[in-house]
Amino acid sequence: METNNIFSFRRFGKYLVSDLKRCIANFGLSFLVISLTGLVCYLLVGVISYVSGAGWVSSNALARSLYLWIAFAILVVAMPNKCYGFITDRKLGSNWLMLPVSTVEKFLSMLINCLVIIPSAFFLCSFAIDWLITALDPQLHSTIIGSGMELFDVIVAKAAEESEVNALLTNFITENNIIFSAIDDSMILILAFLLGAILFKSQKATKTILAWFGIGTLLSIILTPVAIMFVGNYDLAVNALNSGDIEAVTTFAQDFISSAMKFDTIFDVTLLLGMEAAIFMRLKTIKH
Amino acid sequence: MVSINDLGFSYGNKLVLKNITMTLEEGRIYGLLGENGVGKTTLLSILCGLKKPSAGSVLTDGRKPFDREPALLTEQYYLSDDNASVHMKAVEYAKNYGKFWEKFEISKFLELMEIFETDPQQMMDRMSTGQLKKTYICFALACNTRYLYMDEPTNGLDIPSKAQFRKALAKYTREDSVVLISTHQVRDLENIIDPIIILDRQDVLLNATLQEISEKLYFDYSSEVKEGALYSELIPGGCIQVFNNTTGQESKVSIEALFNTAHKHKELIKNVFSK
Structure with missing residues (x-):
């Protein structure tokens, strides 16, 4: 039977499992430690406050969500390098390149592991630990997720009470927007560190951060005029504000948010696709 | 069959291979000899697709190795001089990665490990250089590939293992396979390699x-x-x-x-x- 050189479901399935096993072997222990960061921070705060005589102080949902984001930031920086940084190593990388699996399959498996499986497992573990902490600690009444939703509702209600403009603006910012934006931005960051892991031979995370700042500065210089064009006419807004025409301000604000969100989506999708293309090309052309 | 035509390769400005033309035919175990730095490892890396030729072409069964297509990768194995030590038992490594080579046989791997007196249950990152080399040799032979490229396979092997290597190579390679062995240890492979290729700086002195x-x-x-x-x-x-x-x-x-x-x-x- 003719071998499919681009994609075969059977081969991909086998490779995905084998690749995930390798990721677990390389990153499993670190993953466990990172996933337990929230619990460790919670215990640390409690123990320190207890020892200092203030009694047991339980970290509230806001503090615990901060621990969660710190842990996630560590995961984003460490995971791509631990899972795929070996590709630039001559010995390990050569073995990997010579594996009879197509570049498309290796690339897709890399994306699935780094963008879906490992982050999902991390959030699942973290939320489960948070749920457990909340269930066992009588001082706590709400999990991170529960508190986040409550907080969102409070902000929206408060904004609506304050002014008509605020109420209109909050209509654009839904829970879905926030979740989508967080996922989107996280994916971009993971891909950036993944690209750094397979591009640089040493000091991968540091070089990635430096390159990120460098490219970010360059992009902001290039894209600021484009963004202004996209977002709308400031003069109209200033005139509307000066004249005290609430309707005109509201219209401008609606247009502004809608355009800004469109621009952000286009920019993020372009960035995602660009980085994916760069990762694929690197895998296709890497030499040892 | 492997066809090499006017192959050229350089590291930056340093020319390593120039106008190399030769054909590697099936059913033969080629010995690739040459002084240090003439480009033996580079040639092997190009043949297996780890490097891209700067000039000329290499075609294995009509395919370019650097395209790294599964159809060709499953028919070839490159045994590097410097083997990767992984945190895995040898048998697990063989099972986990061997399944990607269509003709890989785990029974053959275990048989070869026995011949080489190496424990398949041993962790690869705790093996000595020689044991690791023997494990990779067993894996390479168990893949049953048509194209087998070996870079200094007897380096680090003890005296009995060198004899075992010769026996295993003669017994376990396919009749239609092309084996290319780069070596300085010619005495280790004296009765095995035929034809002989002698590579010189940017030239092939002999291929007979x-x-x-x-x-x-x-x-x-x-x-x-x-x-x-x-x-x-x-x-x-x-x-x-x-x-x-x-x-x-x-x-x-x-x-x-x-x-x-x-x-x-x-x-x-x-x-x-x-x-």
């Missing part, structure tokens, strides 16, 4: 079978020193001398003496074997 070599060169093992030898060397109990074979007399080829002769008379050897 032992039969062709013995037709063109005469290897004299007598104790009497004769005149007109291209190369002579004292060995215990006599000397070895290499002559142009003008009488058509047959002799046993000493690969080490052949290499030294080629090294000493590059142009002459190139001319003799290019005819």
